[in-house]
Amino acid sequence: NAGVTQTPKFQVLKTGQSMTLQCAQDMNHNSMYWYRQDPGMGLRLIYYSASEGTTDKGEVPNGYNVSRLNKREFSLRLESAAPSQTSVYFCASKEMTGLENYGYTFGSGTRLTVV
Amino acid sequence: SQQGEEDPQALSIQEGENATMNCSYKTSINNLQWYRQNSGRGLVHLILIRSNEREKHSGRLRVTLDTSKKSSSLLITASRAADTASYFCATRTSGGYQKVTFGTGTKLQVIP
Numbered sequence: 161n162a163g164v165t166q167t168p169k170f171q172v173l174k175t176g177q178s179m180t181l182q183c184a185q186d187m188n189h190n191s192m193y194w195y196r197q198d199p200g201m202g203l204r205l206i207y208y209s210a211s212e213g214t215t216d217k218g219e220v221p222n223g224y225n226v227s228r229l230n231k232r233e234f235s236l237r238l239e240s241a242a243p244s245q246t247s248v249y250f251c252a253s254k255e256m257t258g259l260e261n262y263g264y265t266f267g268s269g270t271r272l273t274v275v
Numbered sequence: 276s277q278q279g280e281e282d283p284q285a286l287s288i289q290e291g292e293n294a295t296m297n298c299s300y301k302t303s304i305n306n307l308q309w310y311r312q313n314s315g316r317g318l319v320h321l322i323l324i325r326s327n328e329r330e331k332h333s334g335r336l337r338v339t340l341d342t343s344k345k346s347s348s349l350l351i352t353a354s355r356a357a358d359t360a361s362y363f364c365a366t367r368t369s370g371g372y373q374k375v376t377f378g379t380g381t382k383l384q385v386i387p
Contacts, residue, residue, distance in 0.1 A: 200379060201379065202279075202377040202378050202380060203365075205376075250317055263310070264318070265320070266310075267317050268317045269315075269317050
């Protein structure tokens with residue numbers, strides 16, 4: 161089925177470890193996003209990529225890096241995980257930049273725990 | 276604080292009743308979107324209403340937007356147990372490039 165695929169679904173890290181969250185979409189969307197969801201906080205934008213080859217910081221970028229590998233894939237890296245990064249991470253994509261008739265398509269999320 | 280804030284935080288109704296959720300925001304918007312999230316799943320886009328629209332329908336969903344009051348409401352008519360989920364509003368602010376801000380959500384429980 162077409163959509164946004166995130167891996168892994170669950171992960172437990174020790175403080176200081178690194179990992180990369182993977183995201184791929186097969187809808188030929190230009191824009192891709194990484195959000196984190198914490199209880200009582202709603203979703204907060206970490207990084208986004210308006211198009212292949214570009215990335216920009218969102219609301220809470222500290223401690224994260226991203227790579228827009230190609231049009232399909234957008235990865236999120238935690239270089240040195242901290243307990244404050246315990247969260248559920250969602251990747252999303254959108255039809256086109258500047259075309260505001262469409263909402264986001266979200267992946268099913270990665271539940272990350274940092275101990 | 277969040278750009279979009281939903282009210283109530285939680286809502287419990289009987290199957291067949293209507294459910295109304297409200298969203299208030301602070302700054303001018305280009306559009307407002309509503310999403311549903313089932314427990315443990317990603318968000319699913321329900322409906323988008325532009326700033327120059329006042330009302331929009333999609334199946335059992337009705338969304339209104341009052342830009343003078345900076346508020347929106349989502350009405351789900353004839354609710355079903357399968358509507359049990361959290362509902363989020365998201366606003367795209369005018370002038371903001373590719374940035375959409377989500378509220379904290381309303382948790383809806385529909386009792387069979």
